[in-house]
Amino acid sequence: MPKLQPINKLKGFKDVLPEDYVYWNHVLAVADEVMLSGGFDRIDLPTMEKEDLYNRTTGEETDVVGKEMYTFDTSRMIGSKDKKKDKDENIVALRPEITPSMVRAYIENGMQTWPKPISLFTIGKCYRHENPQGGRYREFTQLDAEVFGEEDAAIDASLISLVWDIFQRLKMNDIEVHINSIGCTECKPRIKKMLVDYFKKKQSKLCEDCKKRLKKNPLRILDCKNERCQSTIAGAPVTIDNICEECKKHLMSVLEYLDEMGVSYNLTPNLVRGLDYYNRTVFEVTGKDDRRQNALAGGGRYDYLIEQMGGEPSPAIGFGLGIDRTVDFLKNNNIRIPKPKSKVNIFMIQLGEDAKKIALKKTRELRKMDLSTGIAIGKDTIKSQLRAADKVNALFSVIIGQREAVTNSAIIRDMRDGVQETVELEDLNGRLLNMVEERIKEEEEYKKKAKSK
Ligand SMILES: [Zn+2]
Ligand SMILES: [Zn+2]
Structure with missing residues (x-):
């Protein structure tokens, strides 16, 4: 083609x-x-x-x-x-x-x-x-x-x-x-008339647009951005005086x-x-x-x-x-704006068809609990998926490999220090909710301290 x-x-x-x-x-x-x-x-x-x-x-x-x-x-x-x-x-x-x-x-x-x-x-x-x-x-x-x-x-x-x-x-x-x-x-009509009288005498010095404005709306000549009109405008009667x-x-x-x-x-x-x-x-x-x-x-x-x-x-x-x-x-002007909050709390990492199914199901459950989640479906190694989790600043990753899929478990990885723990699948949602809440509280306290300094 x-x-x-x-x-x-x-x-x-x-x-x-x-x-x-x-x-x-x-x-x-x-x-x-x-x-x-x-x-x-x-x-x-x-x-x-x-x-x-x-x-x-x-x-x-x-x-x-x-x-x-x-x-x-x-x-x-x-x-x-x-x-x-x-x-x-x-x-x-x-x-x-x-x-x-x-x-x-x-x-x-x-x-x-x-x-x-x-x-x-x-x-x-x-x-x-x-x-x-x-x-x-x-x-x-x-x-x-x-x-x-x-x-x-x-x-x-x-x-x-x-x-x-x-x-x-x-x-x-x-x-x-x-x-x-x-x-x-x-x-306003009186001011308009004064401006018309003034600009009519200087018509040849005005730009084409201003020549038209002179007939339709003379006030707007004052607003002309054309270089050619500036000196004429500068000598015009001033509205607030009139x-x-x-x-x-x-x-x-x-x-x-x-x-x-x-x-x-x-x-x-x-x-x-x-x-x-x-x-x-x-x-x-x-x-x-x-x-x-x-x-x-x-x-x-x-x-x-x-x-x-x-x-x-x-x-x-x-x-x-x-x-x-x-x-x-x-x-x-390089004006700083507040850093947006971490958008992704939890990043799902999976390996193998069974793990993928579990990960998709868990992702949806976590979203329903108002935990924002990310997932990199197309990436096939755990390493590349971890890199993706890093890139979006995820707080925690959940790793479900082939072994975890068989044993109904999952690994939670703290993305800050790499510490990992294994939990039963049925406990996963509750454990994650606790961990995310704790982390957010920690960050808020840190911010408060930084402000009071
Ligand atoms: Zn008035
Ligand atoms: Zn003009």
């Missing part, structure tokens, strides 16, 4: 292999812990929604919706029977961000009537068909959190402090929080509460975030001294979005935190 070409993964997608998964596990566990301790409830939402949802929330003029969204016409799918039946059911999109689904779920599930504020979070995959470079992936995992029903600045500050806590607990110290206010329905009194008061309160909670931040006048729906507080967390790189987390207030989506008017604020980027940050 001619050698076949293997099929590789899609560009911008990635596999998370065991050596990276320990980072993933750690980040996800910390995120979950901090959010739950902050009084947030976990929910889960579909990764696919009607395309219209994103057109109406994220905004058709944003890069996210305009250029990067994975959309499908399901009526054109092979074998599809939905042709023309329900047009808006047919055009679907993989979610490029989670906030729109959160807002949809809030309205659709009647959360308006729940006691306020409602604090929800979820962790899941998002998709953006953008250029996969510099820590950007086309499939990525986000922690998304939203608070519905409260406009008090204390909510903004406590939400930002939660993001901060997640990174602190991950020992990511070289990061900084950026905050800005982009105004409300009162003052927001209304109410917005100024709100921003000052957010900052005051953050000071009170000991969260350090930078007031960053050019921060606007790429999405259309934000008002007042916007924030981002990035690596230190590097606002140009990808944000680790970002969010803001969106007090008008729920009404715009057909719900009862209600203030809201939220953030997204990139799990992939956080994992990359930990690895790139």
Whole structure:
């Protein structure tokens, strides 16, 4: 047979292999812990929604919706029977961000009537068909959190402090929080007009994208990463100098509460975030001294979005935190994570057909007792199986050879010092349970002592 070409993964997608998964596990566990301790409830939402949802929330003029969204016409799918039946059911999109689904779920599930504020979070995959470079992936995992029903600045500050806590607990110290206010329905139009007046005069100096933004959403020019636009942006009117009194008061309160909670931040006048729906507080967390790189987390207030989506008017604020980027940050900065506990307590070693049958049966019994087990079926010598047990850091090995199979016994080997004992098969499970429990207790005491030193 001619050698076949293997099929590789899609560009911008990635596999998370065991050596990276320990980072993933750690980040996800910390995120979950901090959010739950902050009084947030976990929910889960579909990764696919009607395309219209994103057109109406994220905004058709944003890069996210305009250029990067994975959309499908399901009526054109092979074998599809939905042709023309329900047009808006047919055009679907993989979610490029989670906030729109959160807002949809809030309205659709009647959360308006729940006691306020409602604090929800979820962790899941998002998709953006953008250029996969510099820590950007086309499939990525986000922690998304939203608070519905409260406009008090204390909510903004406590939400930002939660993001901060997640990174602190991950020992990511070289990061900084950026905050800005982009105004409300009162003052945002005025700011927009000032920016249009300013940038119109300098149009020839702007990049192609910014020329388009000038017509559609001039605020976003401030966020342009293109080198060409930087000097023009630097001279633009500053949003926080031009927001209304109410917005100024709100921003000052957010900052005051953050000071009170000991969260350090930078007031960053050019921060606007790429999405259309934000008002007042916007924030981002990035690596230190590097606002140009990808944000680790970002969010803001969106007090008008729920009404715009057909719900009862209600203030809201939220953030997204990139799990992939956080994992990359930990690895790139050599930040140590806690060593994962030994995954395998007991490793089964067998020789001969009868022994293999006994070993398989015992493995299943031990798993039922919540003892994690490993077995190397394909390896034919005891020596190679012992090596496999070593490799997975097993606490104990159980050796069943031909003689043990005949005499209904087994050898337990302590993998720490190689000491062995022979037990009757019927006593094996009980003896192992005792030994594992004792070992775990020993390790915990050792850890306690090490901590108290
Ligand atoms: Zn305002
Ligand atoms: Zn530009």
